[in-house]
Amino acid sequence: MAVGEDVLPALHPIAGLRLGTASAGVKKPGRRDLVVIELAVDATSAGLFTRNAFCAAPVQVARNHLAQAAPRYWVINTGNANAGMGADGLIRAESVCAALAAQTGVATAQVLPFSTGVIGEPLPAERIVAALPAAVAALDADGWALAAEGILTTDTRPKGASRRVRLPGGATLTVTGIAKGAGMIRPDMATMLAFVATDARVGAPLLKKMLVAAAEKSFNRITIDGDTSTNDALMLAATGAVAAELDGATLAALGDAVTEVCTDLAQAVVRDGEGATKFLTIAVAGGSSSAECLAVGYAVAESPLVKTALFACDPNWGRILAAIGRARVDALDVERISVWLDEVLIAERGARAASYTEAAGQDVMARAEITIRIELGRGTCAETLWTTDLSYDYVRINAEYRT
Amino acid sequence: MAVGEDVLPALHPIAGLRLGTASAGVKKPGRRDLVVIELAVDATSAGLFTRNAFCAAPVQVARNHLAQAAPRYWVINTGNANAGMGADGLIRAESVCAALAAQTGVATAQVLPFSTGVIGEPLPAERIVAALPAAVAALDADGWALAAEGILTTDTRPKGASRRVRLPGGATLTVTGIAKGAGMIRPDMATMLAFVATDARVGAPLLKKMLVAAAEKSFNRITIDGDTSTNDALMLAATGAVAAELDGATLAALGDAVTEVCTDLAQAVVRDGEGATKFLTIAVAGGSSSAECLAVGYAVAESPLVKTALFACDPNWGRILAAIGRARVDALDVERISVWLDEVLIAERGARAASYTEAAGQDVMARAEITIRIELGRGTCAETLWTTDLSYDYVRINAEYRT
Numbered sequence: 171m172a173v174g175e176d177v178l179p180a181l182h183p184i185a186g187l188r189l190g191t192a193s194a195g196v197k198k199p200g201r202r203d204l205v206v207i208e209l210a211v212d213a214t215s216a217g218l219f220t221r222n223a224f225c226a227a228p229v230q231v232a233r234n235h236l237a238q239a240a241p242r243y244w245v246i247n248t249g250n251a252n253a254g255m256g257a258d259g260l261i262r263a264e265s266v267c268a269a270l271a272a273q274t275g276v277a278t279a280q281v282l283p284f285s286t287g288v289i290g291e292p293l294p295a296e297r298i299v300a301a302l303p304a305a306v307a308a309l310d311a312d313g314w315a316l317a318a319e320g321i322l323t324t325d326t327r328p329k330g331a332s333r334r335v336r337l338p339g340g341a342t343l344t345v346t347g348i349a350k351g352a353g354m355i356r357p358d359m360a361t362m363l364a365f366v367a368t369d370a371r372v373g374a375p376l377l378k379k380m381l382v383a384a385a386e387k388s389f390n391r392i393t394i395d396g397d398t399s400t401n402d403a404l405m406l407a408a409t410g411a412v413a414a415e416l417d418g419a420t421l422a423a424l425g426d427a428v429t430e431v432c433t434d435l436a437q438a439v440v441r442d443g444e445g446a447t448k449f450l451t452i453a454v455a456g457g458s459s460s461a462e463c464l465a466v467g468y469a470v471a472e473s474p475l476v477k478t479a480l481f482a483c484d485p486n487w488g489r490i491l492a493a494i495g496r497a498r499v500d501a502l503d504v505e506r507i508s509v510w511l512d513e514v515l516i517a518e519r520g521a522r523a524a525s526y527t528e529a530a531g532q533d534v535m536a537r538a539e540i541t542i543r544i545e546l547g548r549g550t551c552a553e554t555l556w557t558t559d560l561s562y563d564y565v566r567i568n569a570e571y572r573t
Numbered sequence: 574m575a576v577g578e579d580v581l582p583a584l585h586p587i588a589g590l591r592l593g594t595a596s597a598g599v600k601k602p603g604r605r606d607l608v609v610i611e612l613a614v615d616a617t618s619a620g621l622f623t624r625n626a627f628c629a630a631p632v633q634v635a636r637n638h639l640a641q642a643a644p645r646y647w648v649i650n651t652g653n654a655n656a657g658m659g660a661d662g663l664i665r666a667e668s669v670c671a672a673l674a675a676q677t678g679v680a681t682a683q684v685l686p687f688s689t690g691v692i693g694e695p696l697p698a699e700r701i702v703a704a705l706p707a708a709v710a711a712l713d714a715d716g717w718a719l720a721a722e723g724i725l726t727t728d729t730r731p732k733g734a735s736r737r738v739r740l741p742g743g744a745t746l747t748v749t750g751i752a753k754g755a756g757m758i759r760p761d762m763a764t765m766l767a768f769v770a771t772d773a774r775v776g777a778p779l780l781k782k783m784l785v786a787a788a789e790k791s792f793n794r795i796t797i798d799g800d801t802s803t804n805d806a807l808m809l810a811a812t813g814a815v816a817a818e819l820d821g822a823t824l825a826a827l828g829d830a831v832t833e834v835c836t837d838l839a840q841a842v843v844r845d846g847e848g849a850t851k852f853l854t855i856a857v858a859g860g861s862s863s864a865e866c867l868a869v870g871y872a873v874a875e876s877p878l879v880k881t882a883l884f885a886c887d888p889n890w891g892r893i894l895a896a897i898g899r900a901r902v903d904a905l906d907v908e909r910i911s912v913w914l915d916e917v918l919i920a921e922r923g924a925r926a927a928s929y930t931e932a933a934g935q936d937v938m939a940r941a942e943i944t945i946r947i948e949l950g951r952g953t954c955a956e957t958l959w960t961t962d963l964s965y966d967y968v969r970i971n972a973e974y975r976t
Contacts, residue, residue, distance in 0.1 A: 221899070222895060222898040222899045223897070223898035223899070223900075223902070223905040223907055224894045224895055224897065224898030224907050224923065225898070251891075253891060253894075253895070254890070254891045254894050254895075254920065254923070254924050254925060255924050255925065256922060256923060256924030256925075257924075258924075259924070288891070289889070289891025289892065289894070289895060290889075290890060290891035290894075290925050400891075400894070400895050400898060474877075474963075474967070474971065475971055478967075478968050478971035478972045479971070479972070481968065481972050482971075482972035484972070486692070486693075487657070487693060488654075488656060488657045488691070488692025488693035488803075489692065491627045491656075491657050491692070491693075491803070492625060492627055492656070492657075492692060492803045494626070494627065495625035495626035495627030495628070495803060496624070496625045496626070497626075499626070502626040504626055504627050517657065519659060520627060520657070520659060521657050521658055521659030521661075521662070522657060522658065522659075522693050560968060561968060562965055562968050562969070564877070564881075564968075565881050565884065565963060565964065565965050565967075565968055566965070568877065568878055568881035568882070568885075569881045569882070569884050569885035569887070
């Protein structure tokens with residue numbers, strides 16, 4: 171299940187970047203499970219990685235390589251996360267990088283590996299290496315859509331987004347990205363796998379700032395089940411194919427486009443959340459700090475009781491109040507709190523709103539996309555995040571994942 | 574579903590305490606849903622209440638009354654939590670107390686109200702008041718088992734425990750308790766509803782200390798779904814019927830008995846967790862502080878991915894490592910971590926154990942009661958907590974609760 175339309179938008183090619191997808195048979199024979207992304211010689215890259223202490227081997231290798239050299243290749247396999255495998259996992263991840271480097275004539279440190287899939291099984295590196303020539307032969311600037319398919323695991327649909335920014339001189343900058351991820355998503359610094367690129371020329375330090383700002387409003391504001399993966403990575407490349415020098419206003423517009431692409435991708439991940447039947451926006455306002463807005467937002471977004479009530483289309487606003495109440499906000503005055511489901515005020519001054527009717531609540535609950543708006547009445551800070559309901563299918567998918 | 578045998582142990586009467594159960598028709602006609610517990614004139618009481626900022630009206634009233642006077646009556650209804658109802662909820666809770674006080678000739682402040690059930694609907698106080706005479710008429714020192722039934726909501730079985738402590742002089746102290754609660758259980762200071770009593774003579778301040786110590790090792794170490802109720806309360810009374818002065822050793826023995834009764838009740842709540850098919854002990858050792866052991870323990874105990882894998886009898890140890898890794902323990906060295914499922918070492922030095930076989934993992938997973946033991950290799954602190962798996966039935970029960 172997934173919420174909203176299943177249409178991959180047009181993914182504009184990025185000059186200076188090509189993508190090749192092949193079948194390595196990592197988990198299942200025949201499925202396209204290997205993607206190689208090639209970056210121009212003078213491209214810059216920035217990356218954000220999981221903060222899970224058990225970060226997977228490819229994350230360790232990617233972080234290490236990124237510190238040594240400007241990447242020329244990103245290589246992504248699905249079906250196996252190469253996580254929890256100790257030193258052997260590192261050797262296997264390095265061997266994939268070395269093979270691709272040898273084949274393309276770059277240094278091993280110029281190749282970043284990414285893996286997603288089951289944790290705790292040896293990466294079949296030899297099968298991946300054997301399929302690299304096919305992926306390299308398939309490299310194509312129009313390879314985005316195939317690559318979007320090639321990086322999926324339990325996702326039910328590919329995820330991509332694209333934006334264009336017109337420059338004052340008439341040139342156009344493009345930002346395009348793809349993502350995978352359907353569960354185990356509670357980002358902190360980065361989340362699941364996402365690969366975004368632009369044809370602008372941007373120095374690596376500035377690119378990193380742009381990526382951090384974008385993540386903070388997109389991938390760091392979504393949650394499915396509170397779990398943070400061992401393999402999460404978010405990459406942004408700038409190929410420099412559009413050579414124009416960018417002034418402050420243009421850089422800001424480019425940054426906005428990157429944030430928009432990341433937000434589209436992050437929301438697409440939530441819409442495709444495991445077993446999702448609803449897409450929920452949790453908007454918390456009136457907080458005295460951003461942190462307390464997020465604490466309240468995540469308490470609501472991750473409450474199994476709130477999520478099962480939403481799955482059941484039950485306007486059980488009491489569970490929302492209970493979740494707000496346990497968010498550990500200092501000296502929270504429940505008398506100041508109001509809660510809306512879309513346009514319907516359901517609770518005010520910490521109790522059921524006088525104007526609220528069960529019929530009005532039911533009407534909202536029938537919708538596939540719902541905003542829970544919470545006013546704390548303590549200040550001027552606000553935060554928005556996105557999540558899903560909790561359904562039978564979430565349990566089924568996660569109970570059957572390895573079988 | 575529930576884990577383990579469905580046998581209510583013998584609940585020894587407590588001299589100086591009587592329980593009466595009646596049917597008020599709060600939610601369904603005919604079901605026994607009202608319990609009155611009468612304490613001796615010189616009994617002492619101690620209470621621990623939810624830390625949820627949206628604490629229900631009965632919690633506010635009980636806390637307030639407890640600060641004013643020594644309670645003579647505890648009155649408990651199921652079917653309606655009287656939570657999220659603002660000032661009207663307080664009035665209704667007070668009206669129940671006032672009616673029972675008038676009927677029994679005590680002050681209103683000597684009556685403590687407790688409610689459990691659906692949040693956000695007006696308490697049918699008039700129906701409860703109408704049934705109070707029947708409950709009072711039924712008061713009986715042997716009323717524990719009926720009362721254990723009378724306080725249930727989505728529980729599938731009554732929960733009770735009893736212990737006896739032999740005094741050096743030949744007299745015997747008794748501790749007996751009952752509890753309800755099957756979901757929405759992530760205690761902090763107290764959890765769900767539990768009523769425990771002893772016939773010993775213990776001053777109120779000492780009784781409170783005894784209760785805090787017991788809760789810290791029992792109700793504060795369980796979780797079903799990370800949610801904390803608006804209505805949680807844990808009460809301990811000492812009737813003083815056994816007049817013996819207690820020395821240090823005897824007080825310690827009594828405290829142990831209270832902790833044992835609370836632990837039995839807390840574990841019974843977990844065994845009856847909504848949709849539970851497994852009873853899980855999470856034992857974290859080798860921490861440099863109690864807090865970090867608990868952080869790791871709760872991250873594992875509340876991970877939906879770990880819980881669904883357990884439901885599926887899938888020894889997906891990678892999900893356990895991932896949950897440990899995201900517990901935000903400072904400078905966690907994964908190389909020092911080992912994890913066991915019962916007697917089977919599944920991970921060591923942060924990766925799959927060399928000796929581990931899928932067959933051994935499957936063998937453990939087939940069991941209904943499993944201990945996940947985690948060694949952090951950082952220090953000498955340890956903590957143990959208890960939880961359940963996450964099943965289809967958890968979703969079904971919580972999606973259908975109000976229908």
